Amino acid sequence: MSFLSLVVKNPFRNKTRSALAIVGIAIGIMVIVALGMVTGGLKNSTQSTLKAGAAEITVVQAGSNSFESGGTINESTAADILNLSGVKDTTGILRASNTSTSIATTSSNSSQGGFAGPGGGLSITGIDSSKLSLLGIDSLNGTVFTNSSTNQVIMGKTVAQDLNKTVGDTIDLYGQNFTIVGTFETGSFLTDAGIMMPLANLQNLTSNQNKVSDVLVKVTDNANVTTVSNEIDNAYPNQLTTTTAADQANRINQGLSFIDTASWAISLLAIFIGAVGVINTMIMSVYERTREIGVLKAVGWTDRRILGMILGESIVLTLIAFVVGTIIAVVGVELILTLSPSVGGIITPSFSYDIFLRAFLVAFLVGVFGGLYPAYRASRLSPTEALRYE
Amino acid sequence: MNNTENIIEIKGLKKSYDNGKIKALNGMDLEVKKGEFISIMGPSGSGKSSLLNMIGALDTANEGSIMVAGIDLMKTKKLNKFRSKEIGFVFQMHNLIPNLSVIENVQIPMFETNASSTEMRERALELLKAVDLEDKIDQKPTKLSGGERQRVAIARALVNHPSIILADEPTGSLDSKTGEVILNLLKDLHAKENVTLVMVTHEPYVGNMAERIVNVLDGKCQNIVSSLS
Numbered sequence: 001m002s003f004l005s006l007v008v009k010n011p012f013r014n015k016t017r018s019a020l021a022i023v024g025i026a027i028g029i030m031v032i033v034a035l036g037m038v039t040g041g042l043k044n045s046t047q048s049t050l051k052a053g054a055a056e057i058t059v060v061q062a063g064s065n066s067f068e069s070g071g072t073i074n075e076s077t078a079a080d081i082l083n084l085s086g087v088k089d090t091t092g093i094l095r096a097s098n099t100s101t102s103i104a105t106t107s108s109n110s111s112q113g114g115f116a117g118p119g120g121g122l123s124i125t126g127i128d129s130s131k132l133s134l135l136g137i138d139s140l141n142g143t144v145f146t147n148s149s150t151n152q153v154i155m156g157k158t159v160a161q162d163l164n165k166t167v168g169d170t171i172d173l174y175g176q177n178f179t180i181v182g183t184f185e186t187g188s189f190l191t192d193a194g195i196m197m198p199l200a201n202l203q204n205l206t207s208n209q210n211k212v213s214d215v216l217v218k219v220t221d222n223a224n225v226t227t228v229s230n231e232i233d234n235a236y237p238n239q240l241t242t243t244t245a246a247d248q249a250n251r252i253n254q255g256l257s258f259i260d261t262a263s264w265a266i267s268l269l270a271i272f273i274g275a276v277g278v279i280n281t282m283i284m285s286v287y288e289r290t291r292e293i294g295v296l297k298a299v300g301w302t303d304r305r306i307l308g309m310i311l312g313e314s315i316v317l318t319l320i321a322f323v324v325g326t327i328i329a330v331v332g333v334e335l336i337l338t339l340s341p342s343v344g345g346i347i348t349p350s351f352s353y354d355i356f357l358r359a360f361l362v363a364f365l366v367g368v369f370g371g372l373y374p375a376y377r378a379s380r381l382s383p384t385e386a387l388r389y390e
Numbered sequence: 391m392n393n394t395e396n397i398i399e400i401k402g403l404k405k406s407y408d409n410g411k412i413k414a415l416n417g418m419d420l421e422v423k424k425g426e427f428i429s430i431m432g433p434s435g436s437g438k439s440s441l442l443n444m445i446g447a448l449d450t451a452n453e454g455s456i457m458v459a460g461i462d463l464m465k466t467k468k469l470n471k472f473r474s475k476e477i478g479f480v481f482q483m484h485n486l487i488p489n490l491s492v493i494e495n496v497q498i499p500m501f502e503t504n505a506s507s508t509e510m511r512e513r514a515l516e517l518l519k520a521v522d523l524e525d526k527i528d529q530k531p532t533k534l535s536g537g538e539r540q541r542v543a544i545a546r547a548l549v550n551h552p553s554i555i556l557a558d559e560p561t562g563s564l565d566s567k568t569g570e571v572i573l574n575l576l577k578d579l580h581a582k583e584n585v586t587l588v589m590v591t592h593e594p595y596v597g598n599m600a601e602r603i604v605n606v607l608d609g610k611c612q613n614i615v616s617s618l619s
Binding site for chain 2: 001002003006009010012013291292294295296297298299300301302303305382383384387
């Protein structure tokens with residue numbers, strides 16, 4: 001028999017108590033892993049908005065906000081901005097939302113790519129088919145619409161899943177039937193939740209002739225995004241305002257870091273409760289085994305070995321809790337995302353080893369700190385008093 | 391150290407508890423030769439168990455001198471090592487670990503030696519054969535009778551080849567017939583392993599099995615008599 005096998009065996013002397021302690025810690029670990037996977041997935045999606053090829057700068061009407069309706073910028077502005085130094089490519093896009101399949105409202109917003117539109121309707125973007133790469137759409141399943149068509153759209157993966165549509169299906173928008181000629185996936189949950197159609201067609205449907213809501217700007221390889229952004233701001237004072245993709249990503253990341261902080265706070269609370277459970281379990285265990293610890297001292301065990309045994313038992317409990325909590329979190333997150341396609345389409349859970357390493361370290365440290373005091377107490381017991389203990 | 395040498399030498403040993411109010415040992419003197427079998431007898435509270443705890447280095451004295459197996463217990467800091475190497479304890483309540491098998495219980499003291507897992511198992515098996523329990527090595531102590539548990543405890547006490555066995559009322563929780571079997575086993579192993587046996591008891595028939603009886607009263611040795619047996 002090895003010392004390690006003794007340490008692994010001992011926690012199961014009182015199975016119910018150990019199981020309860022494991023459950024306590026496992027809940028904390030589950031929270032850490034599940035929230036880590038979800039926020040990690042959202043962060044990865046945010047990073048996708050910064051992908052190569054997509055426009056770095058979005059230009060909107062000064063003073064407008066995401067929920068203001070109407071195409072507010074003259075379409076020719078896109079060509080004007082292209083003349084500024086450091087600008088490689090531009091295009092005007094019109095964003096609209098279709099709250100039902102027959103009623104249309106238009107809106108402009110400063111975000112890059114489509115998203116579930118104001119009022120929760122379908123997000124529709126009008127864009128020149130040759131400029132789709134500026135929205136990060138590099139490849140399509142199917143084909144792209146022709147700019148002159150009046151009944152063709154392409155659809156993001158998330159919205160296609162939500163509506164259970166695929167290439168060749170039709171969709172009713174603004175009271176007309178549109179054929180879905182292609183679907184796309186960019187990795188950005190904002191863009192993938194949108195529908196794209198020819199700019200001219202959307203302008204006609206929403207009575208925004210020659211108007212766009214945003215101008216997407218791609219800078220040249222050697223240009224500085226901030227410099228170009230400032231240049232545009234200076235060229236159109238009080239008329240246009242710019243947002244860089246990095247700014248947007250930072251804003252989203254700020255939101256995510258808030259979620260991160262909140263999830264850490266929840267996790268810490270769960271871990272604290274779990275740790276108290278571990279301390280309680282180990283103190284009870286030492287208390288019940290006082291006489292046995294006296295015997296171990298009598299047969300020559302050192303204080304350090306007794307400390308190691310109790311500490312080891314505590315760590316065994318929390319490492320089992322790590323395994324249990326991690327399995328529940330992974331299975332739970334996958335199950336929720338599978339059963340709820342609308343959430344599943346937005347979030348691709350992250351399986352970064354960081355999350356699991358963090359959970360492992362938390363479990364290990366809870367084991368160490370939870371077991372430290374009981375182990376210290378056990379190691380300091382006087383052998384004669386321990387042997388007299390009834 | 392040959393068998394004419396003293397393995398235990400105690401002079402003027404004093405131990406008090408509760409800020410000196412309780413004097414457990416009050417100038418104890420005792421000499422025990424290597425390989426001897428002695429009984430320590432006396433009424434409750436006379437200091438028998440305190441004396442045993444001092445010899446086994448479970449407790450330290452306030453005054454006097456105590457040399458056991460050539461080690462000055464008033465000076466050495468490595469009391470764990472001393473207990474592991476030189477002492478084997480047999481308690482009244484066997485004190486086995488309930489979730490470990492018989493053979494695992496016997497191996498417990500060997501963790502502080504450099505023995506490999508194989509060596510540990512072989513030595514434990516050898517002793518379990520000696521106490522006639524080789525057919526119950528994988529059983530849990532809860533499945534054993536009182537006498538069998540005490541035999542496991544004796545095997546555990548001998549596993550590290552100690553020079554002294556300290557037995558504190560080893561038959562106290564057993565019926566007289568089982569008690570006699572255990573005493574005979576202890577006596578046999580003491581002779582076979584050439585180990586010094588110091589046994590605390592308050593039962594005269596048990597005490598009489600020893601070569602010498604040490605009577606303790608008020609923390610002192612009152613008289614030492616040779617046993618009739």
